Amino acid sequence: MSTSSSLYPVILSGGSGTRLWPLSRPECPKQFIPLVTDRSMMQETILRASGLAGLAPALVVSSANHVSLIVEQLAAIDHDPSAILLEPEGRNTAPAIALAAQWIAKRDRDALMLVMPSDHVIADVPSFHRAVAAAMPAARSGRLVTFGIQPHYAETGYGYIAKGSALDAAESVFSVAQFVEKPPRERAEAFLKGGVHYWNGGIFLFNAGVFLDELAAHAPEVASAAQKALSGARHVGDQVLPDAAAFCASPDISIDVAVMERTGRAAVVPVDMGWSDVGSWDALWAIRDRDSSGNSEKGAVINVDGAGNLIYVDGGPPVAAVGLTNSVVVSTAQGVLIMPRDRAQDVKAVVDLVKKGALD
Known part of the structure; x- marks a missing residue:
């Protein structure tokens, strides 16, 4: 004891x-x-x-x-x-x-x-x-x-x-x-x-x-x-x-x-x-505050007729989206990511390509 x-x-x-x-x-x-x-x-x-x-x-x-x-x-x-x-x-x-x-x-x-x-x-x-x-x-x-x-x-x-x-x-x-x-x-x-x-x-x-x-x-x-x-x-x-x-x-x-x-x-x-564990962009969407259309936004965003999106601007260019649904858009100074929310686990494939110099 x-x-x-x-x-x-x-x-x-x-x-x-x-x-x-x-x-x-x-x-x-x-x-x-x-x-x-x-x-x-x-x-x-x-x-x-x-x-x-x-x-x-x-x-x-x-x-x-x-x-x-x-x-x-x-x-x-x-x-x-x-x-x-x-x-x-x-x-x-x-x-x-x-x-x-x-x-x-x-x-x-x-x-x-x-x-x-x-x-x-x-x-x-x-x-x-x-x-x-x-x-x-x-x-x-x-x-x-x-x-x-x-x-x-x-x-x-x-x-x-x-x-x-x-x-x-x-x-x-x-x-x-x-x-x-x-x-x-x-x-x-x-x-x-x-x-x-x-x-x-x-x-x-x-x-x-x-x-x-x-x-x-x-x-x-x-x-x-x-x-x-x-x-x-x-x-x-x-x-x-x-x-x-x-x-x-x-x-x-x-x-x-x-x-x-x-x-x-x-x-x-x-x-x-x-x-x-905030293990994906989809998981982050799920725990952030969302509007009546299910959108979660941060930063300089224009979202027209969108639903179920996470649009996250942090250090990158402003984002304007029209008619986008159930998607993730992330804009940073290091890169921009666009994908359906249900493909959030596939970011690993992108990271692997970036490590190999695909964006150099």
Whole structure:
């Protein structure tokens, strides 16, 4: 049983965000862009933890390439972080979380860490807070808690978590019966009807020391790499630069594969909180405010007789559209994207061509 009252928000901010090209690019991924509000998603992620019991300043884990963006955006919301851990190379979520756990455990092994990807939207923050509060007793008793997002449609692009038996009297925390990776359509539809499967949003709450013990048991190479990388780190103010050779020796592996699917301590708290990973332009259209014709517009836009469109101007030329329906138009200084909304997942093909120099 954890005796610490500290809770560290761990903000994972290393993604490249290519599915929202041309607005989101490797040098400025989507988590640093104000897509839904006037703040970036990273800023919103930090701020939504405000009010949770025992809250410490955020611990940000990100790419060394984005340090100037992080410093600038933290200053803009007047947030002094516990530390900024700068990965020399992206090695997936298990090594990133391991670095944070090592940093926290050196100061307070019994502290809880609330791991949150910085490129998600949560519309219902009070429901999020209630879910975290419900998860705390289980996390303090040694459970590795993940939050299962209530599914509202049969999504095939997400992983799923199946809940098992209840672990508390309130039936708010459950054992994990199964993790399922990106099911085919028919199986996803069965999950939606069954009522025991939830989307895996990649949000976690656990004791830092317990997590490190489970990591050492199930993915020792990741644990060893993180420990060596942090032991050999350079410190520049609140920035921590892990030893590059040690960190890059870690396997490239997710926390789910490394730990959550193997541990006997996994638990899940189901929650319906208006969650979106904003994984496509269509997903952004779905969560933005829309007019009576289903149009969502930003910037210098003229839209005549249009319906169901996302027209997004940010740094590019103004857009005028006539009779356009169910489409996406994005205008930036880096490029212009035009496509039907139902082809939003195909942006990857465009990004691949841009990487090969198709627009040079």
